[in-house]
Amino acid sequence: MIKAKLFAITTLTFSLAVVCLAQPNATSPKGSNAPYTEGPVWTLTMIRTKTGLGDEYLKQITGTVKPVYDEEKKQNVILDYKILNGEASGPQDFNILILVEYLNWAAFDNLRDKMDPIVEKVMGTEDQRRATAVKRLDIREILATKTMREITLK
Secondary structure, three states: OHHHHHHHHHHHHHHHHHHHHHOOOOOOOOOOOOOEEEEEEEEEEEEEEOOOOHHHHHHHHHHOHHHHHHHHHHOOOOOEEEEEEOOOOOOOOOOEEEEEEEOOHHHHOOHHHHHHHHHHHHHOOHHHHHHHHHHHHOOEEEEEEEEEEEEEEO
């Protein structure tokens, strides 16, 4: 009788071990089961310029925004940036898209501490930056800003 109970317990334990080992392991070296791999994080800013003022806006940001991004890139605050220019598909659409690439979500931790000195160095005091921003209100509108992770499909 004791041999039968011992055999039953051993069989049950072995069966349970097999079932547990057959389960997918969340921490396996294979990683996530997602159909993609995660890449850098991008901030997208959608801008609509007033009719005929697209080049004027681009001239303005060439002297202000571009040097800030170049310095941030030099200091490894950002990985890269891109500016796309095109036609709006309608009156509520953007015609300029500014993309800024960050290494990952952690790059946003204490980001302002890293960016403020660069912005002040390139664009001047807070009053100077405010005056520049007010001028831009006459020629452009920021429609939206989104932050998204780049993915690569497996």
